[in-house]
Amino acid sequence: xxxxxxxPSTLSVQEGDSAVIKCTYSDSxxxxxxxxxxxxGKGPQxxxxxxxxxxxxxxxxxxxxxxxxxxxxxxHITETQPEDSAVYFCAASxxxxxxxxxKGTSLLVTP
Amino acid sequence: SAVISQKPSRDICQxxxxxxxxxxxxxxxxxxxxxxxxxxxxxxxxxxxxxxxxATYESGFVIDKFPISRPNLTFSTLTVSNMSPxxxxxxxxxxxxxxxxxxxxxxxxTVT
Numbered sequence: 579x580x581x582x583x584x585x586p587s588t589l590s591v592q593e594g595d596s597a598v599i600k601c602t603y604s605d606s607x608x609x610x611x612x613x614x615x616x617x618x619g620k621g622p623q624x625x626x627x628x629x630x631x632x633x634x635x636x637x638x639x640x641x642x643x644x645x646x647x648x649x650x651x652x653x654h655i656t657e658t659q660p661e662d663s664a665v666y667f668c669a670a671s672x673x674x675x676x677x678x679x680x681k682g683t684s685l686l687v688t689p
Numbered sequence: 690s691a692v693i694s695q696k697p698s699r700d701i702c703q704x705x706x707x708x709x710x711x712x713x714x715x716x717x718x719x720x721x722x723x724x725x726x727x728x729x730x731x732x733x734x735x736x737x738x739x740x741x742x743x744a745t746y747e748s749g750f751v752i753d754k755f756p757i758s759r760p761n762l763t764f765s766t767l768t769v770s771n772m773s774p775x776x777x778x779x780x781x782x783x784x785x786x787x788x789x790x791x792x793x794x795x796x797x798x799t800v801t
Contacts, residue, residue: 579748610788612790621693621792621795622792623792675737676734676737679731679732679733681730681731682730
């Protein structure tokens, strides 16, 4: 089955800096790659996603890049703010709905 | 997006008992899913809840342990049966709307 590796497991940045989280996947048939943000005590919230026919997607301070050849994708958050502090999960899917998640990255943005 | 509610939000249960978790969506959806998130861990898909037919379970999960109902297009239940402390987790339902998947707030289960 699909195996999704996510790095780093923890990340601490200063407010205003950029944060980058990287994921690799094993199944070349995967074609959908969402990113979720989970705050303490809440369910995961979809923040951005990308499909395999696109190399990059941006939404304000958040961007995702995909390298299908290398089977890796990354989340970029610019101008980080304390409210960006949360656990971020990447996921991969070849069906578009059954998601295989990475282990998560705990991001801390310090003022 | 989708508005998803789950009941209960949390519970503490004794070993050997069962708990049924409810998931309600604000409008009809084709696909509903149940995930488990063990403490400090990632999410693992338990099963796909199919309306009008049996749920489809992922490897490592069986119907006897996690029976699922899907009586209509806005509601589903997951039962955690004969619980043990290893079942202590957050259980989340999710739905697809368009090409995106949205999650409920989760049910935090502690088994003593």
